[in-house]
Amino acid sequence: MDSYTVIQLGNPLLRMVSEPISEDLFGSEKLKKMESILFKILEEKQGLGLAAPQIAINKRAIVFGMKQHPIYTDLAPIPFTVLFNPSFEPLSDVIEEGYEGCLSVGQLRGKVPRYKTIGYRGYDANGNLIEREVSDLHARVVQHEFDHLDGVIFLDKVTDHSSLGFHEELIRSGALPSKKAD
Numbered sequence: 001m002d003s004y005t006v007i008q009l010g011n012p013l014l015r016m017v018s019e020p021i022s023e024d025l026f027g028s029e030k031l032k033k034m035e036s037i038l039f040k041i042l043e044e045k046q047g048l049g050l051a052a053p054q055i056a057i058n059k060r061a062i063v064f065g066m067k068q069h070p071i072y073t074d075l076a077p078i079p080f081t082v083l084f085n086p087s088f089e090p091l092s093d094v095i096e097e098g099y100e101g102c103l104s105v106g107q108l109r110g111k112v113p114r115y116k117t118i119g120y121r122g123y124d125a126n127g128n129l130i131e132r133e134v135s136d137l138h139a140r141v142v143q144h145e146f147d148h149l150d151g152v153i154f155l156d157k158v159t160d161h162s163s164l165g166f167h168e169e170l171i172r173s174g175a176l177p178s179k180k181a182d
């Protein structure tokens with residue numbers, strides 16, 4: 001079994017622009033394997049999303065999904081999705097700030113402005129088109145993961161630097177809710 005680890009901020013691989021998946025790979029075992037590795041690590045790390053460059057695969061592939069948010073339990077679930085060669089466009093000019101973290105950035109969190117509503121598209125491992133219009137957390141996750149494919153980390157987009165903090169301290173200060181639901 002291959003072993004993959006999530007590479008951490010400072011590793012230059014996180015700053016590279018990832019290469020598109022060539023069309024003749026759709027339907028291949030290679031892509032199906034990449035998909036299963038990405039989902040496996042997403043589950044192991046209990047992340048919302050993961051981009052291939054985070055496991056040192058320099059390809060335009062992302063996975064994301066959520067059954068139930070650990071804190072905001074009334075949030076709509078996000079279907080577990082793989083997107084090869086993803087793209088997105090904002091569907092309105094509305095931008096919202098929200099806290100983000102990243103499996104490559106340890107416990108640091110910060111507020112990132114993102115489009116509230118986007119349309120995205122990409123392909124599954126068989127080359128089937130996946131196309132959705134989404135809002136809020138679903139839209140945020142896709143924008144965050146998409147950025148990884150261009151070597152962009154959420155920290156680059158934090159405009160209010162005073163929002164930066166470590167997860168536990170932000171919970172202690174009340175900026176972020178505790179994992180224990182009231």
Ligand SMILES: [Zn+2]
Binds near residue numbers: 104
């Ligand atoms: Zn990330």
